[in-house]
Amino acid sequence: MSTLRGYLSHKRTALLTRRAAPVQGPVPLHAHVTAEGRSGVRRIRIRDFQILSDSGPDFAGYDLGPGSPELQAGVLGSCVTHIFLIKAAELEIPLDSLEVDVRAEYDPRAQRPDEADEASGAEGTGIPVYPQNFRYQVLIDSPAPDEDLARLHAEVERVCPILNLIRHPQDISGSVVRVRDEPSG
Numbered sequence: 001m002s003t004l005r006g007y008l009s010h011k012r013t014a015l016l017t018r019r020a021a022p023v024q025g026p027v028p029l030h031a032h033v034t035a036e037g038r039s040g041v042r043r044i045r046i047r048d049f050q051i052l053s054d055s056g057p058d059f060a061g062y063d064l065g066p067g068s069p070e071l072q073a074g075v076l077g078s079c080v081t082h083i084f085l086i087k088a089a090e091l092e093i094p095l096d097s098l099e100v101d102v103r104a105e106y107d108p109r110a111q112r113p114d115e116a117d118e119a120s121g122a123e124g125t126g127i128p129v130y131p132q133n134f135r136y137q138v139l140i141d142s143p144a145p146d147e148d149l150a151r152l153h154a155e156v157e158r159v160c161p162i163l164n165l166i167r168h169p170q171d172i173s174g175s176v177v178r179v180r181d182e183p184s185g
Helices: 004-020 068-091 146-159 161-165
Strands: 032-035 042-046 050-051 097-105 132-141
Touching: 004 032, 004 068, 050 068, 068 132, 068 146, 068 161, 146 161
Parallel strands: none
Antiparallel strands: 032 042, 042 050, 097 132
16 A cells, blocks of 8 residues: 555545444544743644644744644645545545645734725725635646546535635634632732
């Protein structure tokens, strides 16, 4: 199984086995993030894994990991790649190589509400405070005909969870819980 085609064969077997198993309800997802003392590095813990997120020196960081907007682009790329693999295995479309390149923009001027938007002259920036203009490019080496690759792409677009989350955002609730009895100060 030293090739991507060999992996897809293995993936198809796992996919068929998983689909034959009884269907379970929603799977809970959990991530826990702590801000590290002196550095402010964010340590993201998911299951038994850890990822560091940091800022560049221009924002009092140490550049020890990607920032949150960069991680979002990476998460989208990872999900699109994985769904391409799943769907290629399911549809029995051979792939010899697969790469996904994700690009987006994030404008830190959005964090400056007192500046005028240079483009429109409006009060405040008028710039979204979130990454935007996401786009991805898939680089595929495959002997499959263009019609099969178009069908594969359409299926990925239809079912990719993170791609669809970005396209169709949902409400997110948040709360603050004091861990000390009295505020310091």
